[in-house]
Amino acid sequence: MATDHAPLPTYTAARGSVLPASLTPTLIKRLAERVVAAVDAARVGTNAPYTGEPLADLPVSTPVDVEDAYARARIAQKSWAATSLSQRKKILLRFHDLVLARQEEALDLMQAENGKTRRDALLEVVDIAITSRYYARNAARYLEPKRRRGAIPLLTHTTELRHPKGVVAVVSPWNYPLSMAAGDAIAALMAGNAVVQKPDTQTALTALWSLDLMHEAGLPAAVWQMVVGRGSSIGGALMDNADYMMFTGSTASGRKIASDAGRRLIGASLELGGKNAMIVLDDADIDRAADGAVAACFPSAGQLCVSIERLYVAESIRDRFVDAFVARTKQLKIGAAYDYSIDVGSLTTPAQLQTVTAHVDDAVAKGATVLAGGKARPDLGPWFYEPTILADVTPDMTLHEHETFGPVVSIYSYRSIDEAIAQANATPYGLNASVWSGNGARGRAVAARVHAGTVNVNEAFAAAWGSIDAPMGGMGDSGLGRRHGADGILKYTEPQTIAHQRIQGFTPPASISPETWATLLTGALKVLKAVGVR
Incomplete structure (x- = not known):
C-alpha cells in the first residue's frame, strides 16, 4: 500500500517570469525569418515553460x-x-x-x-x-x-x-x-x-x-x-x-x-526511446553513488534520452543508499531563474507534465511508495514537477516498463549480480546504463553484460557522451546507427572502391592452360598464407 508523501523540501520560488535582456523581439524576429516558408505562411506560436506566456511566433513550412x-x-x-x-x-x-x-x-x-x-x-x-x-x-x-x-x-x-x-x-x-x-x-x-x-x-x-x-x-x-x-x-x-x-x-x-x-x-x-538502468553494486561508495544518482535522474527535469529511470541497488546496502539518495533529492532547488542558482527546472510542455503526472498517479494508486516528490508544483510555474523517487513499483504499473521522460525514478533491490543484470536487461530498450562499484575492473565487467549502447562506470551518462571519439547510440528499441x-x-x-589492376589479373594469359593456371593460383594462395599475408 502507498504511504503518504514524504515531507517536501522547501523549494526556491520561480524567478523566470521576465525574459532576459538578450532575447529581444528583434533577435526572435531575425531567427524566425531563417525558417524556409512563404511570405504569407501560416504562423505558429510557442510558449515559455517557466511562465506559459507567449514566446515566439514562427512561420509554418x-x-x-x-x-x-x-x-x-x-x-x-x-x-x-x-x-x-x-x-x-x-x-x-x-x-x-x-x-x-x-x-x-x-x-x-x-x-x-x-x-x-x-x-x-x-x-x-x-x-x-x-x-x-x-x-x-x-x-x-x-x-x-x-x-x-x-x-x-x-x-x-x-x-x-x-x-x-x-x-x-x-x-x-x-x-x-x-x-x-x-x-x-x-x-x-x-x-x-x-x-x-x-x-x-x-x-x-x-x-x-x-x-x-x-x-x-x-x-x-x-x-x-x-x-x-x-x-x-x-x-x-x-x-x-x-x-x-x-x-x-x-x-x-x-x-x-x-x-x-x-x-x-x-x-x-x-x-x-530508453528506459535506462543504474546498478549500484555492494562495494560502491554510497555517498558518491547517491550523488551520481541525482545527476543521473534529474538533469533537464529528467527529459533526457540517456537519463536513469530504473535504479537497482544491492540489498545489503539498499537502506543506506536510499537514505542518502532521498536526502540529496529533497535538497534540490526547483524553480525558474536565468542564472546558476537552480538545480531542477521545468518540464517543457503541458503534454509532458500530463504524462509524468499520469505515470506517478497510476503507480501510487497501484501501491507504489513515494519516497520524495510526487506532485506538480503550479506555485512555481505551469509545468513544474518535483524530483520524484518511487519504491515498491510492480510490473502492472505503467512506468515499470514505459519511458516517463521526466524527473521520476523507481528503486529496486537485488541479491546477486546475475539478478541485477537480468533486471536491467529486462526491457526492449538499450540506450544507456550506469554501473557503480568501488572496483573499476568489477564495474567494467558488469557493464559489459548490460544490453545498452553506452554504459558508464561510476558516472551517469556524461562520460560516454563526452567521449566523442567513441560511438553513441542504442540497441533494440532504442534505435539504429550511431553518432560520434x-x-x-x-x-x-558513400564508400567507393577503386581497384586498378596492373600487368596480370585473375584471368589466365593465353599461353597458359586453365588447368595450369588453377595450379599456379592455388600454389600462390598457399604461399600467401604461409608468409602471413592478411
Missing part, C-alpha cells in the same frame, strides 16, 4: 517549402562538396569560437524555450564546442582516400574513397535543442553534405540560432536550411527528398521512418 529547400540544397551541395576539407575545417572552428563567445545568448534561448536550468543548458554549449572541434580536426583521417590491400599483392592498387550522401534530412527534438540540432548537422556538413532540418517547433529558435552562427562562421547559403511544421504535414516531403535521414525522437516514429527509409533504399540513423566518432561522420558518406 509547407511540403512545397520543403521541396524548394531541397532544390536549393542540391545546387549548393555540389559546390560545398568541392570545397576542401581544410576550408570546411576553418568554418567549423570559427563556429566553435562563436558558440563559446555568444554562449549567454544560447543559454537564455534554451532556458526560455525548454525550461531547463542554466547548468543543464551549459552542457549543450560545451557539447557543441567539443563536437565542432572534434570533426573539424579529425574529419580528414576519416574522409581522405585510403589505400587498401589489393587482391594481388603489388599488382592490384586499391583505394577507398568517401563521397557525401548528398542532402541529409535531420529531425531534431525539443529536449536538447542545441546539442541535437547542431550536433547532428555538424558531422553531415563536414562530410560535404547539405542539410535540410526540421527542429521541434517548441525549441526552433535555439536551432535557428545555431544556423545563424554557422552562416556567420562562413557556411554558404542554402547548405544548411531549416523548416518548421508538424511531422504529419511535412514529414513525408522531408523523407521523400532525402538522401539520408537522421532522426531523434520516439520509438514509434522511428519505426515509421525506418520503414519509409527501407522503401526508398536510403540510410537512416535513429536515436529513440568514426560512425558519426562515415554514416553520412
Whole structure:
C-alpha cells in the first residue's frame, strides 16, 4: 500500500517570469525569418515553460517549402562538396569560437524555450564546442582516400574513397535543442553534405540560432536550411527528398521512418526511446553513488534520452543508499531563474507534465511508495514537477516498463549480480546504463553484460557522451546507427572502391592452360598464407 508523501523540501520560488535582456523581439524576429516558408505562411506560436506566456511566433513550412529547400540544397551541395576539407575545417572552428563567445545568448534561448536550468543548458554549449572541434580536426583521417590491400599483392592498387550522401534530412527534438540540432548537422556538413532540418517547433529558435552562427562562421547559403511544421504535414516531403535521414525522437516514429527509409533504399540513423538502468553494486561508495544518482535522474527535469529511470541497488546496502539518495533529492532547488542558482527546472510542455503526472498517479494508486516528490508544483510555474523517487513499483504499473521522460525514478533491490543484470536487461530498450562499484575492473565487467549502447562506470551518462571519439547510440528499441566518432561522420558518406589492376589479373594469359593456371593460383594462395599475408 502507498504511504503518504514524504515531507517536501522547501523549494526556491520561480524567478523566470521576465525574459532576459538578450532575447529581444528583434533577435526572435531575425531567427524566425531563417525558417524556409512563404511570405504569407501560416504562423505558429510557442510558449515559455517557466511562465506559459507567449514566446515566439514562427512561420509554418509547407511540403512545397520543403521541396524548394531541397532544390536549393542540391545546387549548393555540389559546390560545398568541392570545397576542401581544410576550408570546411576553418568554418567549423570559427563556429566553435562563436558558440563559446555568444554562449549567454544560447543559454537564455534554451532556458526560455525548454525550461531547463542554466547548468543543464551549459552542457549543450560545451557539447557543441567539443563536437565542432572534434570533426573539424579529425574529419580528414576519416574522409581522405585510403589505400587498401589489393587482391594481388603489388599488382592490384586499391583505394577507398568517401563521397557525401548528398542532402541529409535531420529531425531534431525539443529536449536538447542545441546539442541535437547542431550536433547532428555538424558531422553531415563536414562530410560535404547539405542539410535540410526540421527542429521541434517548441525549441526552433535555439536551432535557428545555431544556423545563424554557422552562416556567420562562413557556411554558404542554402547548405544548411531549416523548416518548421508538424511531422504529419511535412514529414513525408522531408523523407521523400532525402538522401539520408537522421532522426531523434520516439520509438514509434522511428519505426515509421525506418520503414519509409527501407522503401526508398536510403540510410537512416535513429536515436529513440530508453528506459535506462543504474546498478549500484555492494562495494560502491554510497555517498558518491547517491550523488551520481541525482545527476543521473534529474538533469533537464529528467527529459533526457540517456537519463536513469530504473535504479537497482544491492540489498545489503539498499537502506543506506536510499537514505542518502532521498536526502540529496529533497535538497534540490526547483524553480525558474536565468542564472546558476537552480538545480531542477521545468518540464517543457503541458503534454509532458500530463504524462509524468499520469505515470506517478497510476503507480501510487497501484501501491507504489513515494519516497520524495510526487506532485506538480503550479506555485512555481505551469509545468513544474518535483524530483520524484518511487519504491515498491510492480510490473502492472505503467512506468515499470514505459519511458516517463521526466524527473521520476523507481528503486529496486537485488541479491546477486546475475539478478541485477537480468533486471536491467529486462526491457526492449538499450540506450544507456550506469554501473557503480568501488572496483573499476568489477564495474567494467558488469557493464559489459548490460544490453545498452553506452554504459558508464561510476558516472551517469556524461562520460560516454563526452567521449566523442567513441560511438553513441542504442540497441533494440532504442534505435539504429550511431553518432560520434568514426560512425558519426562515415554514416553520412558513400564508400567507393577503386581497384586498378596492373600487368596480370585473375584471368589466365593465353599461353597458359586453365588447368595450369588453377595450379599456379592455388600454389600462390598457399604461399600467401604461409608468409602471413592478411
